[in-house]
Amino acid sequence: MPKKRESREIPEELVDQLLATVENPTDLTGPDGLMRQLMGRLVEKSLGAELTEHLGYEPNEARPGRNARNGTTPKTLLTEVGKVEVTIPRDRDGTFEPQLVKKHQRRLEGFDERILQLYGRGMTTREIQGFFRDAYDADISPSLISRVTDAVQQDIDDWRNRRLDAVYPIIYLDGLVVKVKTDGLVQKRTIYLVLGVNMEGMKEVLGLWMAGSEGAKFWLHVITELKNRGVDDILIACCDGLQGFPEAIEAVFPDAVVQTCIVHMIRNSLRFVAWGKRRAVAKALKPIYQADTEDQARQALDAFEREWGDKYPSIIRSWTNNWERITPFLAFPREIRRAIYTTNAIEALNRQLRKALKPKGHFPTDEAVYKVLYLALFQAAKKWTMPIKSWDMALQQFDIHFSGRLPL
Numbered sequence: 141m142p143k144k145r146e147s148r149e150i151p152e153e154l155v156d157q158l159l160a161t162v163e164n165p166t167d168l169t170g171p172d173g174l175m176r177q178l179m180g181r182l183v184e185k186s187l188g189a190e191l192t193e194h195l196g197y198e199p200n201e202a203r204p205g206r207n208a209r210n211g212t213t214p215k216t217l218l219t220e221v222g223k224v225e226v227t228i229p230r231d232r233d234g235t236f237e238p239q240l241v242k243k244h245q246r247r248l249e250g251f252d253e254r255i256l257q258l259y260g261r262g263m264t265t266r267e268i269q270g271f272f273r274d275a276y277d278a279d280i281s282p283s284l285i286s287r288v289t290d291a292v293q294q295d296i297d298d299w300r301n302r303r304l305d306a307v308y309p310i311i312y313l314d315g316l317v318v319k320v321k322t323d324g325l326v327q328k329r330t331i332y333l334v335l336g337v338n339m340e341g342m343k344e345v346l347g348l349w350m351a352g353s354e355g356a357k358f359w360l361h362v363i364t365e366l367k368n369r370g371v372d373d374i375l376i377a378c379c380d381g382l383q384g385f386p387e388a389i390e391a392v393f394p395d396a397v398v399q400t401c402i403v404h405m406i407r408n409s410l411r412f413v414a415w416g417k418r419r420a421v422a423k424a425l426k427p428i429y430q431a432d433t434e435d436q437a438r439q440a441l442d443a444f445e446r447e448w449g450d451k452y453p454s455i456i457r458s459w460t461n462n463w464e465r466i467t468p469f470l471a472f473p474r475e476i477r478r479a480i481y482t483t484n485a486i487e488a489l490n491r492q493l494r495k496a497l498k499p500k501g502h503f504p505t506d507e508a509v510y511k512v513l514y515l516a517l518f519q520a521a522k523k524w525t526m527p528i529k530s531w532d533m534a535l536q537q538f539d540i541h542f543s544g545r546l547p548l
């Protein structure tokens with residue numbers, strides 16, 4: 141994903157000096173406001189410095205060669221603060237190639253990034269046009285928006301094929317549905333998403349894949365690709381209760397502990413329960429996954445069976461059949477169990493992705509889906525600035541539980 145820019149601190153005295161000329165909001169952000177004037181002056185100053193470097197002498201110095209300054213050319217730039225009028229310096233020989241504002245360039249760096257941010261947040265082309273018209277007094281065409289967003293395709297391909305870390309202590313696997321128009325028909329496709337927690341405790345999306353529908357067979361393909369891209373070991377894999385899912389994970393990473401999401405187990409259990417009884421059944425299930433030990437959890441399941449087993453045998457069967465996949469999290473302290481027994485982390489991410497996908501309705505191509513998802517993931521990842529809670533404790537526990545498998 142694109143690298144985050146480093147912020148630069150501006151001296152307070154300079155800010156105060158500039159704001160002394162501002163009496164109302166228009167003086168700051170209007171068509172002739174301070175922000176646009178300042179942007180124009182900075183661009184012109186930078187271009188002047190570039191020309192000085194090209195010619196090899198300052199404006200007031202005697203020129204060492206035949207080439208010299210030769211006036212300026214006016215240009216209107218689209219920037220993050222709106223339209224900015226600037227003058228581009230020229231040289232007599234026509235050999236000057238400015239880098240900040242290249243020949244034929246009409247948009248300053250940062251403008252395209254703003255388009256990508258809005259697109260990644262789910263805004264439609266029409267909404268992006270309206271935003272720039274209202275905020276910056278700039279008219280941009282749908283074709284411009286398309287060119288800007290299409291330009292990230294190589295970044296997407298590079299990101300989806302990048303090398304991964306050798307070890308991920310935790311990964312979460314989940315899918316979401318999108319609609320894509322294929323052969324004239326709008327069809328549902330499944331996006332396969334893998335979210336990892338690396339050795340520093342930071343969340344990282346390992347990849348995106350798309351297929352006709354969610355199934356263990358394609359998940360096997362996804363997990364195999366993780367292996368091929370450099371992942372040697374996964375300690376804990378958290379997933380939903382899809383049939384064949386654990387076996388697909390263990391086929392590639394046989395030492396991985398597969399944890400079935402408790403939240404999914406509860407949801408699946410409540411499908412068998414009438415609406416009026418769901419709160420009582422959910423409360424009765426709680427002692428199972430809040431137990432201190434696996435033995436206590438088993439006793440809680442037995443107690444649930446005595447109370448509800450005759451009425452809901454399917455729930456008992458589901459928890460009993462999946463018991464080995466349900467209980468691994470009980471081997472860890474309570475402080476880190478939440479990071480293990482639920483796929484909430486990836487479900488929260490999926491909610492953000494659905495929000496970005498929803499305004500689009502359906503997509504014309506798979507590439508269009510990847511484009512929106514990639515940009516939306518970049519927006520989401522900006523908030524992942526801290527390790528997950530109690531990570532230092534979790535890492536110590538993992539080192540004991542999975543002896544010799546962590547690259548410490």
